[in-house]
Amino acid sequence: MTPTRTSLTRRIEREGGDVEEAFGAVLKEAAEAASHFPRLRSRIASATGTGYAEASDDTFDFGLQSLLDGLQARLTRADGRPPSEAATTRVHG
Structure with missing residues (x-):
């Protein structure tokens, strides 16, 4: 057990x-x-x-990886670029 x-x-x-x-x-x-x-x-x-x-035994690892994959999918922009790239292309005004 x-x-x-x-x-x-x-x-x-x-x-x-x-x-x-x-x-x-x-x-x-x-x-x-x-x-x-x-x-x-x-x-x-x-x-x-x-x-x-x-x-x-890898149940925890699988669950964690699934969670991280889901977060990555939610954070990826519709154009495929990660949010960090969007932050570097700000419009200066």
């Missing part, structure tokens, strides 16, 4: 909850949130199939 799983399990049990039910609810919400993102949706589906504790 991973340290994260152990910690979460202890917390849920201390609060009187059912561990598997709690993890199932989180995975269901994650799947709903990922419904429009195919890569993330497949990743969540693979975690659901193997169980939370057996999820790949």
Whole structure:
């Protein structure tokens, strides 16, 4: 069991909850949130199939990279130039 799983399990049990039910609810919400993102949706589906504790060791790295990719996509201007280039081409008046 991973340290994260152990910690979460202890917390849920201390609060009187059912561990598997709690993890199932989180995975269901994650799947709903990922419904429009195919890569993330497949990743969540693979975690659901193997169980939370057996999820790949690179899950954090994948999540972080996905988050950073999304931020980069949002920050890239419509003409493909990053925002930093737009800042250097200011009009002086």
